[in-house]
Amino acid sequence: ENNHCYLMKRVVEFVVQDVLLTEVKKQYPYVEEVAQFLASLTSKLSSCQFSGKREHIEKNLEQMKNKMEQLGENGKTKAIGELDLLFDYMENACTDAPKKGGNKKKN
Template sequence: MVFTGVILSALLMLLLSDSAQCRRVDCKTECCSFVEGFPVRLKELRSAYREIQKFYESNDDLEPLLNEKVQHNINSPYGCHVMNEILHFYLDTILPTAVQKDHLHSKAPINSIGNIFQDLKRDILKCRNYFSCQNPFEISSIKNSYEKMKENGVYKAMGELDMLFKYIEQYLASKRVKH
């Protein structure tokens, strides 16, 4: 787990770093309270990480895992799904491996980070409507809409072929080699 320190550091920086400012917001929902209260949890994450940061950073000389593409995806309309996947990865793979390989008696900060990540993952899933998180495209939604239209579905689908042609054209044009 040579690169775990950089990964944790980058993930922590991505997690609401811009909104970690102290401000007073009158929340009416549990999800609003979760978001507004997260700077306190972020402070706990950073505090736990500082206890192990030097060890992991001193053993890291690899390319970053969490790069600008990850940040772009987190900031996309699918951000809560991206966060869920990243947290799942850390909770199921990275943190257990770090605890298993750790020989510096620093299991407590890793466990603390894991507990906060677990809470974060739960709250992000619970609040996905609050975040207006869109699902990645799945053909099943189109098929379900089509089936609900019954025999009129074929008219709708065929009537939108020109739109499909336009989408195909735009997609293929975007893949053309630029001269």
């Protein structure tokens, strides 16, 4: 469970740095506010530490970064359009709150 939280923290860090705080912010008026909110969430998730070997997660993150580079601006636009999914995944991975919507977690 903690490994899922760590993974989501790393994904959010990537989205903030490599998507939201790039030239794409000129196209979307509130993207900097979203980036600040996500950055504050990742700081609150500082206790999410990976237990075990990180190589698998880091390899997947690197593949995600490479794919984003290949897609260019279209990839960044798609990532912004799917921020709601990112919030759902973060909630599922990093909280004990009751899950909402179609992405329900079974205990």
